[in-house]
Amino acid sequence: MIVGVLSVQGAVSEHLKHLERCAVETAAVKNIESLNKVSGLIIPGGESTTIGKLLDIFGLAEEIRSRSLQGSLAIFGTCAGMVLMAREIMDGIKEQPKLALMDISVQRNAFGRQRESFETELEFYSFDSSLTAVFIRAPLIAKSGPGVKVLARVPEGIVAARQGNLLTTSFHPELTDDLRVHQYFIEMCQNI
Amino acid sequence: MKEQGTFRVKKGMAQMQKGGVIMDVTTVEQACIAEKAGAVAVMALERVPADIRAAGGVARMADPEMILKIMDTVTIPVMAKVRIGHFAEAQILEELSVDYIDESEVLTPADEQYHINKHHFKIPFVCGARDLGEALRRISEGAAMIRTKGEPGTGNVVEAVRHMRRVMDQIRQVIGKADDELVVLAKEMGVSLEMLKEVRTAGRLPVVNFAAGGIASPADASLMMQLGSDGIFVGSGVFKAESPERVAEAIVQATLHYDDPKVLAEVSRGLGEAMPGLEMSSLNIADRMQERGI
Numbered sequence A: 001m002i003v004g005v006l007s008v009q010g011a012v013s014e015h016l017k018h019l020e021r022c023a024v025e026t027a028a029v030k031n032i033e034s035l036n037k038v039s040g041l042i043i044p045g046g047e048s049t050t051i052g053k054l055l056d057i058f059g060l061a062e063e064i065r066s067r068s069l070q071g072s073l074a075i076f077g078t079c080a081g082m083v084l085m086a087r088e089i090m091d092g093i094k095e096q097p098k099l100a101l102m103d104i105s106v107q108r109n110a111f112g113r114q115r116e117s118f119e120t121e122l123e124f125y126s127f128d129s130s131l132t133a134v135f136i137r138a139p140l141i142a143k144s145g146p147g148v149k150v151l152a153r154v155p156e157g158i159v160a161a162r163q164g165n166l167l168t169t170s171f172h173p174e175l176t177d178d179l180r181v182h183q184y185f186i187e188m189c190q191n192i
Numbered sequence B: 001m002k003e004q005g006t007f008r009v010k011k012g013m014a015q016m017q018k019g020g021v022i023m024d025v026t027t028v029e030q031a032c033i034a035e036k037a038g039a040v041a042v043m044a045l046e047r048v049p050a051d052i053r054a055a056g057g058v059a060r061m062a063d064p065e066m067i068l069k070i071m072d073t074v075t076i077p078v079m080a081k082v083r084i085g086h087f088a089e090a091q092i093l094e095e096l097s098v099d100y101i102d103e104s105e106v107l108t109p110a111d112e113q114y115h116i117n118k119h120h121f122k123i124p125f126v127c128g129a130r131d132l133g134e135a136l137r138r139i140s141e142g143a144a145m146i147r148t149k150g151e152p153g154t155g156n157v158v159e160a161v162r163h164m165r166r167v168m169d170q171i172r173q174v175i176g177k178a179d180d181e182l183v184v185l186a187k188e189m190g191v192s193l194e195m196l197k198e199v200r201t202a203g204r205l206p207v208v209n210f211a212a213g214g215i216a217s218p219a220d221a222s223l224m225m226q227l228g229s230d231g232i233f234v235g236s237g238v239f240k241a242e243s244p245e246r247v248a249e250a251i252v253q254a255t256l257h258y259d260d261p262k263v264l265a266e267v268s269r270g271l272g273e274a275m276p277g278l279e280m281s282s283l284n285i286a287d288r289m290q291e292r293g294i
Helices: A012-021 A048-057 A060-070 A080-085 A180-190 B007-015 B028-037 B049-055 B064-073 B087-096 B132-140 B158-175 B179-189 B193-202 B218-226 B244-256 B261-267
Strands: A002-006 A025-029 A040-043 A074-078 A086-089 A102-107 A118-122 A131-135 A140-144 A149-154 A157-163 A166-169 B021-025 B041-044 B078-083 B100-104 B125-129 B145-148 B208-210 B232-234
Touching (some): A002 A012, A012 A180, A040 A080, A048 A060, A048 A080, A048 B244, A074 A080, A074 A180, A080 A086, A080 A102, A102 A157, A102 A166, A118 A149, A131 B007, A149 A166, A166 A180, B007 B208, B021 B028, B021 B244, B028 B041, B041 B064, B064 B078, B087 B100, B132 B145, B132 B193, B145 B158, B158 B193, B179 B193, B218 B232, B218 B244
Parallel strands (some): A002 A025, A002 A040, A086 A102, B145 B208
Antiparallel strands (some): A118 A131
16 A cells, blocks of 8 residues: 655645654655555645645646545545645635535635744643644644544634544644654554 | 744745745836736845846845835735845844844845845745755755855856756655764754754655746746756846746746746747846856856
8 A cells, every 4th residue: 555645836745754753655646647656645844825726727726636535545635735625615716626525615724924923732632642733834723524533622613523534633743743644644544 | 822933834935835936026016017927925125136237336226115016015025135234224123023034145235144044934944055055054044944045146057057956856866865864964964963864764854945046938847847946036038038927927837837847838939039148157257146146
């Protein structure tokens, strides 16, 4: 089983390193050929407008979408990845491209600008101890549909959720040494 | 408990920009062009470096009015420049809540001895460097991102290449050094031993390292990425070109596909006249911005 990281823009190497530390085979996904080899795909943090635009140009968006809808691809989106996975973006620019896979409404830069970026401890799903979460100009899930399981919250709202083969976090588990969120995703990929 | 402005949060912001292009803009319209082209951030400033060079005189922080207008218009991060050592300008930019501050040699230095103590700020800083020592000195002052200085406003990539190659070469040297040799090197570079050990362990700078200063074409962007840059700053190269929209988009694509000559050939076609360039030997030493703030 290979888990890929969408290698368009953003924190690609950080995710690859985490996956390697979880002892799973990895791939940098830059085109349809490399996408076809992976069972799971991480969409890293970066600038969602940039990643979205480049996904469209190279036809990757359609392929990711169709593989996900077929059920042959697990996806984990962090930060910008969350924005791209959402069905609805509450304050995006008009032509904001999106994968529109998850039944969530996302507010971009929900905590403010970079000055308001922060780290905090939070409880994540069934993990037996709290997790340090790093939020950088992070989005927030403002609304979620009935099929969406909430995995973590902060006082402002939902910051991690799962819907079937889709996992998303507002924060960046690739920026701390804690591998648990990646391990959780790898388990999802194994059940594909 | 929320903890804001930690080094991890500041450095993380730069990590999210990797593989991207940050463009200098002087108006709201230019900021929109940059965002539309796929820039990961814009640098709001009064004049692009080529015009600062031509105008002469003292170049200062941009008018907050203009910076705020750009912040209101685009959703991507907005950076702005302050003069080297001018912490009051930085305090103003922090109050405006710009996303990143560039303590930049492009503006006229305000302090010939001290850089800003960047640890005091919640906003991350990027600083220019020509070699590993400069880069690590800036990081020890709190810089969360480094860029090559290159020679701004020239449209000539030669200095950016020199600086990137030097940093990479010095990192390779550090990797091969024994502990006792590192002690001497630390002294020579004016940096701490701990920091050099960190570089040796990681095999790279402890923060993201972009290329800047003279990048004017998609091929320039690809060259810098292949030399090991994490991303690209384009100053005058976009809006001093004949068709900024197309050059902006082409440089974004070239940065992403820096190792794919087929894409590079495609995006380089028919871009119109690039910005006019300057030959280094035609610059007086006094006009070289890279000598500022070492």
